[in-house]
Amino acid sequence: MVFVRLHMTPSPLSFETSMPARDALEEFRRRRIRHAPVLERGALLGIVTERDLVRVLPGTVADYEGAQGLRASRTTVAMAMTKNPICVSPNDHIDDVARLLRDKKISAVPVVSDSKLVGILTSSDLFDAFEAMFSGQPGKRFTLLRPPGANYNPGFDLVRCAVDLGIELHSLVRAGHSRGGEVLTVYVEGDVDRLEEFRTRAEDNGYVLLEKDDRRLKRPA
Known part of the structure; x- marks a missing residue:
């Protein structure tokens, strides 16, 4: 964080x-x-x-x-x-x-x-x-929509998913609301294939990908 x-x-x-x-x-x-x-x-x-x-x-x-x-x-x-x-x-x-x-x-x-x-x-x-954050290790920023009601799996946890995949979740920020759901911005770092698997698992559990940004993330002190 x-x-x-x-x-x-x-x-x-x-x-x-x-x-x-x-x-x-x-x-x-x-x-x-x-x-x-x-x-x-x-x-x-x-x-x-x-x-x-x-x-x-x-x-x-x-x-x-x-x-x-x-x-x-x-x-x-x-x-x-x-x-x-x-x-x-x-x-x-x-x-x-x-x-x-x-x-x-x-x-x-x-x-x-x-x-x-x-x-x-x-x-x-x-x-x-922000300049320091995006100038070091390979990473991605995902902007995800968590739909309202039963449109996503409430038992799925983004933080636990990152831990299970062995990637580092720098931050998870509530960025507002859209289409009746909550918008989350997630910064993650790790193996590129595992980062994509993180996105896939989120989508499989009902999250909607709004934006993906490939950056050079620098681990915060």
Whole structure:
């Protein structure tokens, strides 16, 4: 399984709500990052981006030195941040987080465990994770439809099938619904003939193959 904890940035740079926005912007540019969690006495309150900070600050050096300079000095990170950000767990699967970022139209999420900030995961981290996944060992991705009701064998288990065939099942992700059934995306690695046997057994037990993708899978750490 490919978990968030394997690809997040642990102990990320964070800002206090009271930090001047222009100081935070300078820190962003110095470190060449674009997102940071916002804390207040250790508690996660929000997330802020470079764009958020630019939006609330004057646009030129002259502005800083002129009439708007005082306003800029009083503008804090709290005034720019997005409050109550969507968070994920270190044990969430990156496929699920990728869909979350797409659906919510966001590019980063804080990672929280036991109500404490432990990391941040960005769209760039996800891209790197998927690139690594598809760059090593021979493998396949099957997208399968599990039909509703009695249209498939409920006693058939995909995980047990992979074990019986001696192939490695990297992940099994619920990818939504179609035709009244559940869509599953399965990443498997092993002998090519056994991978095809895995697909055949799934179809023989009622699963419908929606898509097959031959890739070069790299075993996750």
